[in-house]
Amino acid sequence: MRFAGIDIGSRSIEVVVVDAAGAIVNRAQTDTGFDPMAEAKRLLAAMRFDRIMATGYGRSLFELSFEAPTVTEIKAHARGVRQAFPEARTVLDIGGQDSKAIALQADGRVKKFEMNDRCAAGTGKFLEIMARTLGFGVAAFGREALATERDLTISSMCTVFAESEVTSLIAKGRDRREIARGLHLSVVRRAAGMLQRVSADGAVVFTGGVACNPCMRVLLERQLGREILVPEAPQFTGALGAALLAVEAAP
Incomplete structure (x- = not known):
């Protein structure tokens, strides 16, 4: 299975896709623009994944539009950081x-x-x-x-x-x-x-x-x-954290 994390920020949107072991298999970024959900949909259309979790300031709107679970930016960044720097x-x-x-x-x-x-x-x-x-x-x-x-x-x-x-x-x-x-x-x-x-x-x-x-x-x-x-790509840390939390939340 593949798990995606999407970070909908005020300036940009990042998506990271990981496998069941947490290894990154894909990632992409775009400007948030005037219609964040349209931009998110366009970005995700090019991705292949089974489950997704959202974070960022636009996560609540994403939850309503895509019926996806969400996580706070604080928890998402904490999880993403731990993947890169465990200590x-x-x-x-x-x-x-x-x-x-x-x-x-x-x-x-x-x-x-x-x-x-x-x-x-x-x-x-x-x-x-x-x-x-x-x-x-x-x-x-x-x-x-x-x-x-x-x-x-x-x-x-x-x-x-x-x-x-x-x-x-x-x-x-x-x-x-x-x-x-x-x-x-x-x-x-x-x-x-x-x-x-x-x-x-x-x-x-x-x-x-x-x-x-x-x-x-x-x-x-x-x-x-x-x-x-x-981190190697610091702007993707929140999206990575959300993807990893999606892995851990999977039944």
């Missing part, structure tokens, strides 16, 4: 619209977590808007920020006010790379605070689309003084 005790997931710090027990179950889902500050959306404001592509934003060792302090984490502050700094002729580094550091400090409140030591597994950003990884490691581990 992991701390997880940081930064996605498009929220961020989560998760502490795990020795058996991989969630011990404690903290979540920021009330504003875009400290999320992928924040970084995406700031990259656009500075004239950088999202994929290049982190690399450009790493190209300098200097950063400018960004006083506001509110997306609207930070965008205005960045625009003002550009008008004053400040270096765009230094502004970019300062913006990354402001997100890192917010994430570090969440992590310290749930787990004070040990390596941190970084998941979600923002984990693909090299500047975030480097600055997090320096800020925390802890090793940052990143």
Whole structure:
């Protein structure tokens, strides 16, 4: 049998298909778009599987549309992380619209977590808007920020006010790379605070689309003084976790 996990996020949808032993046999990703269920249906049409479990912010709508079981993002990421890093005790997931710090027990179950889902500050959306404001592509934003060792302090984490502050700094002729580094550091400090409140030591597994950003990884490691581990495809961690939980829930 094959088991699928689908993670319907605010910015993208990921699907992972595993076999009964938990080995990945297929995976795919698409933008969430204006009609998440239509995008999910299109993505799944190209997949072969017997059972599916959903996670992500759109999981409840998926449950109604496809009559499939669901799992919270916290549990899905915890399970996906355990597959890649069995000894992991701390997880940081930064996605498009929220961020989560998760502490795990020795058996991989969630011990404690903290979540920021009330504003875009400290999320992928924040970084995406700031990259656009500075004239950088999202994929290049982190690399450009790493190209300098200097950063400018960004006083506001509110997306609207930070965008205005960045625009003002550009008008004053400040270096765009230094502004970019300062913006990354402001997100890192917010994430570090969440992590310290749930787990004070040990390596941190970084998941979600923002984990693909090299500047975030480097600055997090320096800020925390802890090793940052990143799965091979961090944006698929939630979908993988949901697929593995579907395997374990099978009769």
